[in-house]
Amino acid sequence: MKLSGAEIVVQALKDEGVELVFGYPGGAVLHIYDAIFQQQDVQHVLVRHEQAATHAADGYARATGRTGVALVTSGPGATNAVTGIATAYMDSIPMVVITGQVPKPFIGSDAFQEVDTVGITRPCVKHNFLVETLDTLAETIKKAFYIASTGRPGPVVVDIPKDITDPNIKIDYSYPEEISMRSYNPVDKGHLGQIKKAIDLILAAERPVLYTGGGVVLGDASDELTEIARMLNLPITNTLMGLGAYPATDKQFLGMLGMHGTYEANMAMHATDVLIAVGARFDDRVTGHVEKFCPDAKIVHIDIDPASISKNVRVDIPIVGNVQLVLKDMLRVLRERTDINTNLDNWWKQIEQWRSKDCLRYDRNSEVIKPQFAVETLYKVTHGDAFVTSDVGQHQMFAAQFYPFDKPRRWINSGGLGTMGFGLPAAMGVKMAHPDADVACVTGEASIQMCIQELATCTQYDLPLKIILLNNGYMGMVRQWQEFFYDGRYSHSYVDALPNFVALAESYGHVGMQVTQPGDLEAAMKEAFDMKDRLVFMDVIIDPTENVYPMIQAGKGHHEMQLSPQSEMI
Amino acid sequence: MRHIISILMENEAGALSRVAGLFSARAYNIESLTVAPTEDPSLSRMTLVTRGSDEIIEQITKQLNKLIDVVKLLDLCDSGPFIQRELMMIKVKATGSWREEIKRLSDIFRANIIDVTDSSYIIEMTGDENKLNAFIETIGNDHIVEVVRSGSLGIGRGARGIQY
Numbered sequence: 001m002k003l004s005g006a007e008i009v010v011q012a013l014k015d016e017g018v019e020l021v022f023g024y025p026g027g028a029v030l031h032i033y034d035a036i037f038q039q040q041d042v043q044h045v046l047v048r049h050e051q052a053a054t055h056a057a058d059g060y061a062r063a064t065g066r067t068g069v070a071l072v073t074s075g076p077g078a079t080n081a082v083t084g085i086a087t088a089y090m091d092s093i094p095m096v097v098i099t100g101q102v103p104k105p106f107i108g109s110d111a112f113q114e115v116d117t118v119g120i121t122r123p124c125v126k127h128n129f130l131v132e133t134l135d136t137l138a139e140t141i142k143k144a145f146y147i148a149s150t151g152r153p154g155p156v157v158v159d160i161p162k163d164i165t166d167p168n169i170k171i172d173y174s175y176p177e178e179i180s181m182r183s184y185n186p187v188d189k190g191h192l193g194q195i196k197k198a199i200d201l202i203l204a205a206e207r208p209v210l211y212t213g214g215g216v217v218l219g220d221a222s223d224e225l226t227e228i229a230r231m232l233n234l235p236i237t238n239t240l241m242g243l244g245a246y247p248a249t250d251k252q253f254l255g256m257l258g259m260h261g262t263y264e265a266n267m268a269m270h271a272t273d274v275l276i277a278v279g280a281r282f283d284d285r286v287t288g289h290v291e292k293f294c295p296d297a298k299i300v301h302i303d304i305d306p307a308s309i310s311k312n313v314r315v316d317i318p319i320v321g322n323v324q325l326v327l328k329d330m331l332r333v334l335r336e337r338t339d340i341n342t343n344l345d346n347w348w349k350q351i352e353q354w355r356s357k358d359c360l361r362y363d364r365n366s367e368v369i370k371p372q373f374a375v376e377t378l379y380k381v382t383h384g385d386a387f388v389t390s391d392v393g394q395h396q397m398f399a400a401q402f403y404p405f406d407k408p409r410r411w412i413n414s415g416g417l418g419t420m421g422f423g424l425p426a427a428m429g430v431k432m433a434h435p436d437a438d439v440a441c442v443t444g445e446a447s448i449q450m451c452i453q454e455l456a457t458c459t460q461y462d463l464p465l466k467i468i469l470l471n472n473g474y475m476g477m478v479r480q481w482q483e484f485f486y487d488g489r490y491s492h493s494y495v496d497a498l499p500n501f502v503a504l505a506e507s508y509g510h511v512g513m514q515v516t517q518p519g520d521l522e523a524a525m526k527e528a529f530d531m532k533d534r535l536v537f538m539d540v541i542i543d544p545t546e547n548v549y550p551m552i553q554a555g556k557g558h559h560e561m562q563l564s565p566q567s568e569m570i
Numbered sequence: 571m572r573h574i575i576s577i578l579m580e581n582e583a584g585a586l587s588r589v590a591g592l593f594s595a596r597a598y599n600i601e602s603l604t605v606a607p608t609e610d611p612s613l614s615r616m617t618l619v620t621r622g623s624d625e626i627i628e629q630i631t632k633q634l635n636k637l638i639d640v641v642k643l644l645d646l647c648d649s650g651p652f653i654q655r656e657l658m659m660i661k662v663k664a665t666g667s668w669r670e671e672i673k674r675l676s677d678i679f680r681a682n683i684i685d686v687t688d689s690s691y692i693i694e695m696t697g698d699e700n701k702l703n704a705f706i707e708t709i710g711n712d713h714i715v716e717v718v719r720s721g722s723l724g725i726g727r728g729a730r731g732i733q734y
Contacts (some may be wrong), residue, residue, distance in 0.1 A: 118584060118589070119584075120587060122584075122587065122591050123591055123595045126638070127638040132585070169692070181638070182641055182734065183579070183580055183638060183639055183640055183641040184638050305636070306632050307629065307632035307633050307635075307636050309632075310625075310628070311629060311632075314625075348607060383598075424718075
């Protein structure tokens with residue numbers, strides 16, 4: 001069939017199996033929007049800001065494992081999308097962002113709504129393309145999806161000049177069945193020799209720890225990870241990005257590790273003799289001061305990206321490969337071993353001693369709602385089974401600490417870039433992917449205002465999200481650092497001139513609720529979640545003085561955590 | 571330590587920018603960089619000279635390999651014997667007794683004089699980096715008007731070509 005460039009874009013998305021595109025129109029993409037209007041297979045969701053289009057596509061991708069798709073126009077449309085693209089890049093999320101561009105003859109002439117999109121996004125994408133001719137359009141889109149979703153996933157930008165999408169110029173269309181690129185060959189299988197060496201090391205360990213991250217979620221290796229951990233009776237900790245890869249309610253789970261990780265997780269990391277890192281990248285929030293990190297450990301590192309291996313911390317047995325395939329190979333080798341001794345009694349005894357510190361304890365007798373209590377109530381009301389998105393700051397840490405995730409792809413947050421404003425649009429993407437599930441957005445009053453306009457998108461598309469605003473009148477995490485390190489000089493961290501959030505939510509046609517008493521919270525949340533077809537904005541007034549503990553301060557190691565005043569008393 | 575990295579990459583618009591952008595974003599240092607198409611017009615060959623500790627060089631090569639446009643990468647210092655060459659054109663003051671001296675030095679260094687005026691010469695020279703540096707030092711700053719260098723090129727010795 002003969003198709004125009006605009007029709008090719010839409011048909012290519014269809015042939016890729018894309019069902020949902022999040023976007024915002026503009027001059028450079030008018031032809032594409034006309035083509036979208038004249039078909040029904042690919043649904044377009046109109047957001048209210050291009051940043052939200054990318055965050056929604058991102059949330060959709062995190063909740064499903066499929067490649068998210070966003071469509072924005074040239075110039076300001078593309079620059080508005082950069083934050084969302086960088087967010088996806090830092091967390092390795094598969095996403096294709098189609099940006100319009102001024103017509104080819106105008107490129108480089110400072111035309112209306114022109115920016116060098118390829119140049120601007122180059123450092124924050126896995127790859128990008130500027131489509132130069134109509135006959136390369138279909139193949140370029142195929143390459144974009146292939147690159148975004150294979151190897152270490154990441155966002156790919158396809159910049160399409162308006163004249164390429166001209167409805168009057170039609171060519172023969174064929175979408176390539178397969179694509180191979182001589183310059184891009186992601187590694188799949190891990191080296192069997194390295195795998196066997198790793199197993200020898202792990203079986204001889206006296207104080208082993210499994211340290212797992214977002215890579216296990218992205219690589220769909222949760223089942224294999226759980227089987228290995230159980231087979232070998234290993235203590236296991238997750239990073240912020242890996243929560244849910246291993247059931248958090250299981251007794252072998254030590255809690256999250258790192259800057260705001262649990263006492264037992266961090267102490268176990270410091271004392272370990274064999275560290276097994278799976279799909280994690282030794283990020284600075286996790287390692288603390290690198291010189292003090294895991295001083296006595298030999299390190300096994302399984303990762304799909306060779307550049308992540310020995311980048312911050314030198315490892316002893318690197319295994320490059322797809323995490324699911326590597327773990328499957330490990331299981332196969334382990335099942336043939338007859339010398340597996342799972343007796344780690346002394347190590348577990350030590351860990352139980354650390355657990356008795358009860359590092360997450362907080363004052364349960366307060367007359368003001370504590371943020372920890374709000375998250376625990378959310379867990380109870382949703383039976384631990386909801387999809388939870390969050391913004392960035394204290395509320396994000398409390399959600400990670402107090403909502404134990406038993407399944408992967410349930411905890412959706414911006415870990416690498418730490419983007420405020422992510423929570424609400426990401427929740428929209430999650431809800432569109434899982435229309436029957438409970439989707440909660442845990443947020444703060446500073447973060448929620450960054451993409452608050454998306455309440456309108458929720459009205460248009462009937463998205464009954466539950467927004468749990470932990471309202472303390474401050475940018476909580478900034479305030480905490482100012483309290484600890486700047487002698488309480490709260491420079492611009494109070495959030496003045498807050499709107500009446502209940503009235504604001506109602507003005508968009510949603511249900512607004514404010515809760516101030518701890519005794520009222522559970523019933524109010526239950527009422528909110530029982531409203532299956534209404535978005536409920538819960539303004540929960542919480543104690544502004546709560547800080548996130550434990551905390552590893554700059555320059556300190558895992559064993560040098562600062563504990564809460566309550567835990568110090570034990 | 572100084573490393574010479576030879577990169578075979580797709581001859582796409584922006585490929586050079588990607589490499590330069592990678593280096594500046596991660597604060598790696600580029601001493602020199604040269605790139606041109608190969609006998610296959612769809613492929614470019616880039617030669618890059620950088621300096622750093624072993625860990626930094628390892629990260630640099632890994633990050634370069636991650637670039638989608640990079641087909642094959644070779645750290646020439648780690649891949650067996652290789653030949654390094656660079657082209658230089660140097661404009662020098664050539665008056666009085668110096669005129670004869672400069673001609674003599676050019677012959678000693680096996681260079682060619684490719685431009686002549688009654689007060690200057692332009693000398694063209696190829697060789698490895700040390701030879702070119704030595705010539706500049708020998709001529710001395712007082713006589714140098716302008717220096718243009720291409721940056722190093724490298725190629726492995728022997729019969730095998732770069733495999734990809």
